[in-house]
Amino acid sequence: xxxxxxxxxxxxxxxxxxxxxxxxxxxxxxxxxxxxxxxxxxxxxxxxxxxxxxxxxxxxxxxxxxxxxxxxxxxxxxxxxxxxxxxxxxxxxxxxxxxxxxxxxxxxxxxxxxxxxxxxxxxxxxxxxxxxxxxxxxxxxxxxxxxxxxxxxxxxxxxxxxxxxxxxxxxxxxxxxxxxxxxxxxxxxxxxxxxxxxxxxxxxxxxxxxxxxxxxxxxxxxxxxxxxxxxxxxxxxxxxxxxxxxxxxxxxxxxxxxxxxxxxxxxxxxxxxxxxxxxxxxxxxxxxxxxxxxxxxxxxxxxxxxxxxxxxxxxxxxxxxxxxxxxxxxxxxxxxxxxxxxxxxxxxxxxxxxxxxxxxxxxxxxxxxxxxxxxxxxxxxxxxx
Amino acid sequence: xxxxxxxxxxxxxxxxxxxxxxxxxxxxxxxxxxxxxxxxxxxxxxxxxxxxxxxxxxxxxxxxxxxxxxxxxxxxxxxxxxxxxxxxxxxxxxxxxxxxxxxxxxxxxxxxxxxxxxxxxxxxxxxxxxxxxxxxxxxxxxxxxxxxxxxxxxxxxxxxxxxxxxxxxxxxxxxxxxxxxxxxxxxxxxxxxxxxxxxxxxxxxxxxxxxxxxxxxxxxxxxxxxxxxxxxxxxxxxxxxxxxxxxxxxxxxxxxxxxxxxxxxxxxxxxxxxxxxxxxxxxxxx
Numbered sequence: 001x002x003x004x005x006x007x008x009x010x011x012x013x014x015x016x017x018x019x020x021x022x023x024x025x026x027x028x029x030x031x032x033x034x035x036x037x038x039x040x041x042x043x044x045x046x047x048x049x050x051x052x053x054x055x056x057x058x059x060x061x062x063x064x065x066x067x068x069x070x071x072x073x074x075x076x077x078x079x080x081x082x083x084x085x086x087x088x089x090x091x092x093x094x095x096x097x098x099x100x101x102x103x104x105x106x107x108x109x110x111x112x113x114x115x116x117x118x119x120x121x122x123x124x125x126x127x128x129x130x131x132x133x134x135x136x137x138x139x140x141x142x143x144x145x146x147x148x149x150x151x152x153x154x155x156x157x158x159x160x161x162x163x164x165x166x167x168x169x170x171x172x173x174x175x176x177x178x179x180x181x182x183x184x185x186x187x188x189x190x191x192x193x194x195x196x197x198x199x200x201x202x203x204x205x206x207x208x209x210x211x212x213x214x215x216x217x218x219x220x221x222x223x224x225x226x227x228x229x230x231x232x233x234x235x236x237x238x239x240x241x242x243x244x245x246x247x248x249x250x251x252x253x254x255x256x257x258x259x260x261x262x263x264x265x266x267x268x269x270x271x272x273x274x275x276x277x278x279x280x281x282x283x284x285x286x287x288x289x290x291x292x293x294x295x296x297x298x299x300x301x302x303x304x305x306x307x308x309x310x311x312x313x314x315x316x317x318x319x320x321x322x323x324x325x326x327x328x329x330x331x332x333x334x335x336x337x338x339x340x341x342x343x344x345x346x347x348x349x350x351x352x353x354x355x356x357x358x359x360x361x362x363x364x365x366x367x368x369x370x371x372x373x374x375x376x377x378x379x380x381x382x383x384x385x
Numbered sequence: 386x387x388x389x390x391x392x393x394x395x396x397x398x399x400x401x402x403x404x405x406x407x408x409x410x411x412x413x414x415x416x417x418x419x420x421x422x423x424x425x426x427x428x429x430x431x432x433x434x435x436x437x438x439x440x441x442x443x444x445x446x447x448x449x450x451x452x453x454x455x456x457x458x459x460x461x462x463x464x465x466x467x468x469x470x471x472x473x474x475x476x477x478x479x480x481x482x483x484x485x486x487x488x489x490x491x492x493x494x495x496x497x498x499x500x501x502x503x504x505x506x507x508x509x510x511x512x513x514x515x516x517x518x519x520x521x522x523x524x525x526x527x528x529x530x531x532x533x534x535x536x537x538x539x540x541x542x543x544x545x546x547x548x549x550x551x552x553x554x555x556x557x558x559x560x561x562x563x564x565x566x567x568x569x570x571x572x573x574x575x576x577x578x579x580x581x582x583x584x585x586x587x588x589x590x591x592x593x594x595x596x597x598x599x600x601x602x603x604x605x606x607x608x609x610x611x612x613x614x615x616x617x618x619x620x621x622x623x624x625x626x627x628x629x630x631x632x633x634x635x636x637x638x639x640x641x642x643x644x645x646x647x648x649x650x651x652x653x654x655x656x657x658x659x660x661x662x663x664x665x666x667x668x669x670x671x
Contacts, residue, residue, distance in 0.1 A: 074467025236455035
C-alpha cells in the first residue's frame, strides 16, 4: 500500500540524519513514539514531538529507556506503528524488551544512534560498537533485522524499509545509525506519498473462533490482532503454543524458538541488502557499513589509483548477515579488508563466512572519530600482496 | 444441576485450569471480585484489556478471557500506557503484585500516577516475593522472616496508598481478600473514574509468608483480616502503614478528580496549535 500523505514531507530538504530518520518513520506510518533523552539521538524524537500533533498521533517522553522500549510495544498492540530512539547506554537498558518483542512477535523499530562506549563512553562522538549487541544483546536465541544507513538520505529511505521489514516479519528491527550519520546534514529528497511503498500490518481476517494468535500457514509469520477487536487473545513472553498460552515444555520451546529463527533465516537472502562495486576480478574487497563506508570509499579510490584491483561491498543489512555473498566472494578474492569503528565486530562475521577461503584483515578504531583513509589504504595494500 | 454455571466462569479461560496458585492463596479471590465488578459495572468486555507483569499475580492475565498481556517484570504499567494512548477507547486494567509494581516497577508506578494516565491498577499485596520462593519485598513488614532476611527484615517498607496518593492517583483504596464485596465495589468505582486508580488488596501467601512467620494457614489469615481490619474511608494515607500483626486500615482513601493525561494533552495542543492540531485518528494501521 502507499504511504499516508499526512506523514510525508514531500520535497527536497537540507536535513541531518536524525531528522531524516524521523521523517522516514512518519512516512512509514509511525504514529507513536516513546523516548528518553540521550545524545546523540534525541533530535529524532524532538522532531517527532514537534511534527506528530499536526499529523495525528502521540509522542510520550517516558521516565527511562526500560519504559520507552515497552510503552511502544503496548502501542503496537493497540494498533499503532511505533518506535523508540536511543544511543548506547539506553540501548543497553532496552535489551530485555528487544527479547520481548522477538518472543511476542511485536513489529517495531529500535533506532540506535551509536556513540563511543562502553558505559557512558563518548556521548557526542561516533562509534559502531553496538553491532554485536544489536544481534545478541537480549538473552536466549532469537533473530532480529538490523540496517545501517550511511547518509541522511538513507536515514530516510531505510527507516521506511525498517518499518516495512518489521511488519512483514513481525520482528523488532534495529536501525543502526552512528553519531556522524545522525548529525551530518545533506540533501534529502522525500518523494510524494504515492511513490512510497508501505507494508501494512499482517492483520488477521479470521473469525474469532478460527483465529489462533500464534498459528502459522507456511510462511512462519502469524497473523496479528489488536486489543479491542473482540479476539480476546493472550500475549506472553513465556514460551507459548499457537493459542498464545504458556506451555513450558521442551517440545513447544523447540518449535517456537526455531520458528522465530527460521522465519528470518529462511528469508535472509531477500532481507540482506548491500551495495557492490567492482568485485568482479578484484583481489581485495573492502567490506564496510555506515559512516565508515564513506571513508573506505576514499581509501578504495586511492588504492585503485595505485593500480590495485579493489572491490567494494557496503553492508546495508547487517543482520541477518549476508554470509552467502561473502562466501561467494571468498571463492574469488585474496582477502577482505573490514574497517569499522570498533575493535572488531562485523569482521568476525566476514571471517566466519569466508571460512578460510580468503584472508580477513580488520582495520579497527576505538571510536570518537572516523578512520583516516590512509589507515585503511595501508591495510588494503598489505592485503593485496 | 448441569445448568448451574458459576457466573464468573464467562470471564475465565477454563481451558487453562487448573491454575498455578497455592491452596489458601488470595489471588484467585481477587479475580473473583474482579469478575463480579465486571458484571456489576457492565464494562464492555471487548474493549477491556488486562496487563500483568511477572510473579504470582502476573499470571492473572493468562487466566482471564479478555485481551490480555503478560509483559516483563515491572513493566506492566508502561506497556499499558502505550496500549491506552494508542487506543484511548480501551479500558486498561493493570493487574500485578506488590514486588512487580513497587520494586522493579516502582519508577513507572509513580510516573503513571503523576501523569494521571487513565489506568486501573489492581495491586495484590502478599507482602513477599512468592513466585521466586519468599524473598523480601519493599512491602514486607518490619521483623518478618523471609528467605533473604532469615534473621528478620529491618529495612522500612512502602506504604503503597501513601506513595501513590503523593504521586497523584485520583482513586486509592485498600481491602483485604476477606472484603470481597467491598473490593468488587471499589473495582466497579474505579471503572467509573477517569485517571490513575490504585486498589491495593492485602492477600495471604500461606506457602511462604504466613508459614515462615508462623501466622497460620489461609483460614487463620482470614480470621486475622476479619479481626484486625478497620474500615476508615478517607483515612489520611500517611496513617495506613502495615505491620506484621497489627491493625489493617482498609477503605477508600482517595477519590478526587483532576484531568487525565490525554485530556491535558488535548488541551495543551489545542491551546498551542489551534486548528492545526490533528486529533489522534484511529491508529489501527491495517
